[in-house]
Amino acid sequence: MSRQTKAIIDLDAIAHNYQLAQKWAKASENIAVIKANAYGHGAREVAIKLEPLVKAFAVAIFEEAVELRSAGILKPILILQGINSVDEVVYAAENNCWLMVHQPAQIDILSDPRLTNLPATIKLWLKVDTGMHRLGFNPENVASTLVQLSSLALINKELVLCSHFSHASDIQHNKNRRQLKRFDDLFSELKKNKKLTDFKLIRSMANSPAIAALPASHYEWNRPGIMLYGVGLFDIPHVTDRDLKPAMHFISSIIALRKIKPGQSVGYGGKWVAQRATLIATVAVGYADGYPRQVDNNSEVFVRGRRAPVVGTVSMDMITVDVTDITDVSTGDVVELWGKNIMANVVAQQASTIGYHLLTSVSARVPREYVQSSLEKTQ
């Protein structure tokens, strides 16, 4: 029996979710965030699907932009961590990449005297630290940084001021409003600064949860990431969960069935002990495929139209499921790990992590299969 473990990726669902970002923030443009291999869905395939719909893409690192250009993607690509060398600036100018600038060393690179005769000016996004304290210039240093940039001929005069929320998934949190206020206050000050009239400044703040639920943060550009992949956006269930279509259908199959007696244990360390006569299905997916080992006897899978609990420790290549209550179960049956019936962020919570982490952890061993039409349920 060949292994049936795979991630079926519904590209239409991703397009649908992108259109939701447009619908939820009508006055903003959206930059589709496809870093980390499009959150595990395949950057190339996702970019090809979205290219006709989007104005621009964003990736985290330079190499991810190079990969998309090699795949023939032509729309602008924002590199969220920016550049580390003069060569990368040249590549960006030649290949329509936009650069996030978040620290002074990157301005030194952009000021390198070797950077002359570039084929185009470079569009910059200037990262401001409004409270995340991870990347970006302090608000009080932004004006002087912009003055420094205004002397560089290679910089495009339209520049995006950008910041990132630390608490967006907890949208009622006060911190979100404090960050927004810092961002707005800075923007008004910069507008009044006579030394900066050269620049056309625009703004970007909202990631997925803020697109869905914090309209005050919708500026010229929004940056939807996780919502494109249809995973719930908030720490608690939210009305928008219904509108999103899960794009990844992570499935495997039953490769063995056995009956065990009350008192017998299952798996490494005997961490789960049967309380009744139990039918155990062994499913061909494990932590080496990206199923989280941390679920610890509290996650569920979907088989023959029903939920069934994962019992015992998650192994490298297998999990064990209590299918006693599922009628007519047999080897070869398809098992959904997450997708339409089992929400990835619910499994994530059971593993004390987040949906982003599960999606980006589906390993290279799992083939991605692409479908264009809406998924049929497998059961």
Ligand SMILES: *Cc1c(COP(=O)(O)O)cnc(C)c1O
């Ligand atoms: C990853 C990332 C995003 C996308 O965030 P989601 O929560 O996935 O929507 C937006 N902006 C920046 C700077 C990011 O790093």
